Amino acid sequence: MNIIHKQYQISKVLGKGSFGIVCEGINLKSKKKVAIKLEKIDAFSLIKHETTVLRFLHNSKIPGIPEIHYYGIEDSYRCLVMTYYETSLDKWIPMMTASDILDWWNQSIVILEYIHKTGFLHRDLKPGHFMRQKLQNKVVWNLIDFGIAAAFLDDTFCHIEEPEIRTTIIGSPHWISHHIHIGKEPSRRDDYISLWFIYLDTCLRKQNDSLSWTKKTLDWSSSETLQISHPNHTRMYQLKSETNIRKQIEDSHLPEKDKCLFLKTLHRIYCLSFQEKPPYETFGLYEAFGNEFMTRTISC
Secondary structure: OOEEOOOEEEEEEEEEEOOEEEEEEEEOOOOOEEEEEEEEOOOOOHHHHHHHHHHHHHHOOOOOOOOEEEEEEEOOEEEEEEEOOOEEHHHHHHHOOHHHHHHHHHHHHHHHHHHHHOOEEOOOOOHHHEEEEEEOOEEEEEEOOOOOOEEOEOOOOOEOOOOOOOOEOOOOOOOOOHHHHOOOOOOHHHHHHHHHHHHHHHHHHOOOOOOHHHOOOOOOOOHHHHEOOOHHHHHHHHHOOHHHHHHHHHHOOOOHHHHHHHHHHHHHHHOOOOOOOOOOOOOOOEOOOOOOEOOOOOOO
8 A cells, every 4th residue: 555545645654663654645636745644454543543532622723733634444554644744852852942942842831731621631742742843934833643642521521530540551651750650540730740851851951961760771662561560660650759850950950040940840740639730821931041031930
């Protein structure tokens, strides 16, 4: 299979995973690049679920998410054709200025809040899922990969109760919150903590540093590491403790204003309960590395 729906031609494979294949393609009519996801129809369908979630979010007018061009079955594959983006946050960090980092945060926190307002969680936030797009000389950040997104509201539009402890994790080990490593069900707080981890790590990388647990050589290749009982999760829970992160911030080369911001927000987000709404707008965020406060300041 090389051409999908008589309109989209596969150019090259970008990546393969346990659930499918991601390709770069081209719209034969417009000549524009597209992203194509392929999945065997006999597999558990993340693509079908992602399509359902994206359509719901689009109908809800959520900004910063991919546009679906086509979804259907071709030969023995489910196919999802959507917006193509040139690069992701993890690849763009070396080129980012302090202002760029702040701009990414401000756009991303708005996207996340809007998604949460629809009653959905992303549950797999990581640098590789934030995509950079240049539109009319303006940089726009987008969030992709909603394959494991889930609702946190029940049929009466009330927040679900915290369920029993899980036996497996949900999300990417480096970026999930400390709660997930001990089997807790993800909620809005965990999406928020993941985004905060990415923000802190991006700022640290501009100082030739990174979050402590991203430096560890823990092996995540085996499916057994998905189990909460695996020793990797005990170690990650320790590394992601408030005490450990606080020490890394204090010992870092971040400017004092940035240290103050991260230390204050660290304590607040680590106090969030399962059903609590995250503080999307509570903290004044300023130019990273301390130039200008964007809203209100925080005193240390």
